[in-house]
Amino acid sequence: MEHQENQPPNEVEAPSEEAKEVEKELTDEEKLWKKIDEILDKYYVNEFQRMALHKFIKVKISNTDTDECERAREWLFLKVNGTKLPKEYHKRQLGCPDLVPGITIKGWWEREEFSWVSELEEQFDVIKEELMALKTETGFQPYRGPTWAGKILPKDKIGSQSNEGGDWNVFYLFLHNMKFDENCEKCPKTVEIIQNIVPRQYCHAFFSALTPGAHVMEHNGPTNRKLRLHLPLVGVEGSKMRVGDETKYPKEGECIIFDDSFNHEAWHEGETTRIVLILDFWHPDLSDAEVKFFSLLQKSKLKGEKFLTEKSKNEDNLFSIVEKTKGLIQENDSWWIT
Known part of the structure; x- marks a missing residue:
């Protein structure tokens, strides 16, 4: 994994001017869904799964009137914002790569x-x-x-x-x-x-x-x-x-x-x-x-x-x-x- 982190900067392809212009034209909601899809891509979801997850996110996770999916919602916010750690965690959890916010912190x-x-x-x-x-x-x-x-x-x-x-x-x-x-x-x-x-x-x-x-x-x-x-x-x-x-x-x-x-x-x-x-x-x-x-x-x-x-x-x-x-x-x- 270290070899991925130590790749020289010139190997990372910068967004093209055309891509930047397209990004500017997107609404805030479209930008949000674009980021969500980038997250789903990392989980290798197929198109059928993507449709099901989009519906679940809209109906369940986006519903702030209930705490049924509050932890999943906070987790998705972390991913969208590129944040690795939730606000609250135990120092002994620092080596864990994926922490869901709002879960009882107890060993x-x-x-x-x-x-x-x-x-x-x-x-x-x-x-x-x-x-x-x-x-x-x-x-x-x-x-x-x-x-x-x-x-x-x-x-x-x-x-x-x-x-x-x-x-x-x-x-x-x-x-x-x-x-x-x-x-x-x-x-x-x-x-x-x-x-x-x-x-x-x-x-x-x-x-x-x-x-x-x-x-x-x-x-x-x-x-x-x-x-x-x-x-x-x-x-x-x-x-x-x-x-x-x-x-x-x-x-x-x-x-x-x-x-x-x-x-x-x-x-x-x-x-x-x-x-x-x-x-x-x-x-x-x-x-x-x-x-x-x-x-x-x-x-x-x-x-x-x-x-x-x-x-x-x-x-x-x-x-x-x-x-x-x-x-x-x-x-x-x-x-x-x-």
Whole structure:
């Protein structure tokens, strides 16, 4: 990403005189919609989606008589004005690239704030049983990101590591709206539990394993539109997690919930491998209408980015790296310590 910021000025094409004249002739409303369309272009929306979003913006977001879409409205204002940060945010959120204004600024959340969490915890034994059956199956893979996103390059030179010491392996069920069919077939009850119990799912769920001595280095999530839940399943003793300025010590079978737009990191200093179920859900402050709006943008952007990376044959992206790391772990005994 730095190479884009450091391009020489003469490579940036200045607006032509003709373009400047056209801009002058536009009304204020036309100029506003022009900026909105430029924002939508960054999300790779097609014409049908653009029409639907225009209607939604006119009917819902522009309606100041209700606060139903107040957060989406403030977010759109930020984008139109080219402002990166909302007026209010926590210093620990500075590393997050996309903050929606008006959302509760809180790193850790209490389990009791969500009535459905107790239902999920009641399914602990079922989920754990399916997890333990995976010990003799394939499907776990090293967690990796693009090379620009991490400081440690692995020996196999596939992406970058976000952990130092130990191993960080994952078993994806859903990744950014992409379903891992083969993995889901191995955990049908867990998938059903997630789909039936968790409201307003973010379509992002996986088992996350840290071996003894692993440290997931500090990082920020991509947005504050969602919250993240961990359900600790095995090997919890010796693990801890910091979100913002507060560190907590997870307990087996007891969910922890946090806003991962806050800077966070995790350690595992136990003697056995720690495995948790991780899932994301839309932030409770967002209305259903706002979830619909942001969900459309997110799905379109992910689809567009996937298409562009395939077309350009750029292999240093999340989609390619996930595919490349799928077969790296053929047996689990070496890292799954019980």
